[in-house]
Amino acid sequence: MKKTSFLILTITVSFLSGFAFKSALTKPDEAKVKKVTGIGGIFFKCKDPKKMTAWYQKHLGLNTNPYGATFEWYEDTDSTKKAQTQWTPFSEKTKYFEPSTKDFMINYRVENLARLVDGLKKEGVTLVDTIETYDYGKFIHILDAEGNKVQLWEPKD
Structure with a gap:
């Protein structure tokens, strides 16, 4: 159970980090x-x-x-x-x-x-x-x- 929870948490953090990284690299005008x-x-x-x-x-x-x-x-x-x-x-x-x-x-x-x-x-x-x-x-x-x-x-x- 602990391994499954850790795996889900790791995947979630990775996804959110990737999204935040992409958002930081995207120019504000480009995103709009x-x-x-x-x-x-x-x-x-x-x-x-x-x-x-x-x-x-x-x-x-x-x-x-x-x-x-x-x-x-x-x-x-x-x-x-x-x-x-x-x-x-x-x-x-x-x-x-x-x-x-x-x-x-x-x-x-x-x-x-x-x-x-x-x-x-x-x-x-x-x-x-x-x-x-x-x-x-x-x-x-x-x-x-x-x-x-x-x-x-x-x-x-």
């Missing part, structure tokens, strides 16, 4: 930086975006708009922090997804886009363009490990 906080949008190519939007509205009940459909939700448990995810069909001939050859692009919601981009540059991630600012947020496009174009969005919620 959230990268992706959610899906900001799903974009895909199709032959007829208007027809596709109408089909989803009719058959699946999407509340569509000129850009596709917007799904509103609340971040975390804070019922005052509204967020949204965009669903948008694009023309199959769009060049917006280039240089990727894929028929889709995912938009990820992020916090502090400028700081994230600085980190991505240091990690050698390919930036397709530069940060652009609009009245609804900041955007940049990057390429993932397989050359898929990814959109990063820091929303102004």
Whole structure:
């Protein structure tokens, strides 16, 4: 019984020491930086975006708009922090997804886009363009490990 208790105590102390050591080595800013906080949008190519939007509205009940459909939700448990995810069909001939050859692009919601981009540059991630600012947020496009174009969005919620 004493050996089992000692073993459990040793494992617990080792785990907590490792956690404390990691915490001490992690820079405060680094620990607080959230990268992706959610899906900001799903974009895909199709032959007829208007027809596709109408089909989803009719058959699946999407509340569509000129850009596709917007799904509103609340971040975390804070019922005052509204967020949204965009669903948008694009023309199959769009060049917006280039240089990727894929028929889709995912938009990820992020916090502090400028700081994230600085980190991505240091990690050698390919930036397709530069940060652009609009009245609804900041955007940049990057390429993932397989050359898929990814959109990063820091929303102004």
